[in-house]
Amino acid sequence: xxxxxxxxxxxxxxxxxxxxxxxxxxxxxxxxxxxxxxxxxxxxxxxxxxxxxxxxxxxxxxxxxxxxxxxxxxxxxxxxxxxxxxxxxxxxxxxxxxxxxxxxxxxxxxxxxxxxxxxxxxxxxxxxxxxxxxxxxxxxxxxxxxxxxxxxxxxxxxxxxxxxxxxxxxxxxxxxxxxxxxxxxxxxxxxxxxxxxxxxxxxxxxxxxxxxxxxxxxxx
Numbered sequence: 001x002x003x004x005x006x007x008x009x010x011x012x013x014x015x016x017x018x019x020x021x022x023x024x025x026x027x028x029x030x031x032x033x034x035x036x037x038x039x040x041x042x043x044x045x046x047x048x049x050x051x052x053x054x055x056x057x058x059x060x061x062x063x064x065x066x067x068x069x070x071x072x073x074x075x076x077x078x079x080x081x082x083x084x085x086x087x088x089x090x091x092x093x094x095x096x097x098x099x100x101x102x103x104x105x106x107x108x109x110x111x112x113x114x115x116x117x118x119x120x121x122x123x124x125x126x127x128x129x130x131x132x133x134x135x136x137x138x139x140x141x142x143x144x145x146x147x148x149x150x151x152x153x154x155x156x157x158x159x160x161x162x163x164x165x166x167x168x169x170x171x172x173x174x175x176x177x178x179x180x181x182x183x184x185x186x187x188x189x190x191x192x193x194x195x196x197x198x199x200x201x202x203x204x205x206x207x208x209x210x211x212x213x214x215x216x217x218x219x220x
Contacts, residue, residue: 159191
């Protein structure tokens with residue numbers, strides 16, 4: 001990883017987040033960043049073009065999710081199987097690809113309605129050897145895959161749309177985790193009555209002076 005121009009910045013971010021990753025993960029994360037940059041020249045995967053800005057606004061932003069998910073995983077029964085995770089509206093694979101890289105035992109499926117974005121995620125999985133990463137091009141409400149214990153989203157939609165559209169894919173005892181800049185009162189008020197916001201967890205993203213939070217939700 002040391003030869004990459006952003007390796008030091010990534011390493012500093014990982015230390016600030018107190019994250020321990022598999023040995024190959026930092027190299028894979030930077031390779032993923034390079035793939036986004038390369039594909040961005042042809043496809044509009046993200047409006048951010050500068051790799052250093054991508055590192056802070058995309059990569060480190062998603063890496064800030066790993067610690068809270070680790071903590072939640074630690075509360076599961078000791079004999080529970082590794083998480084099956086669905087990332088809705090994954091776009092360029094944020095946070096789904098990041099989670100698949102950081103936690104190889106988790107099975108991560110990314111769903112997006114844009115074919116080129118699902119194709120990009122498949123290419124990432126093939127080039128980086130991510131056997132635990134899957135991508136599907138369809139609407140989440142049309143999916144027929146078995147339910148998932150955890151469903152994530154990052155800037156996908158309002159909370160009401162997020163939980164309503166993906167509800168059929170949530171396993172019994174499962175939970176939703178939405179990444180938000182800030183949870184507005186109006187958006188919170190629209191959450192269906194049969195869904196509970198368990199907590200709103202503030203996030204600190206290294207190098208990013210902006211509000212971030214995780215919204216944890218479960219069915220009643």
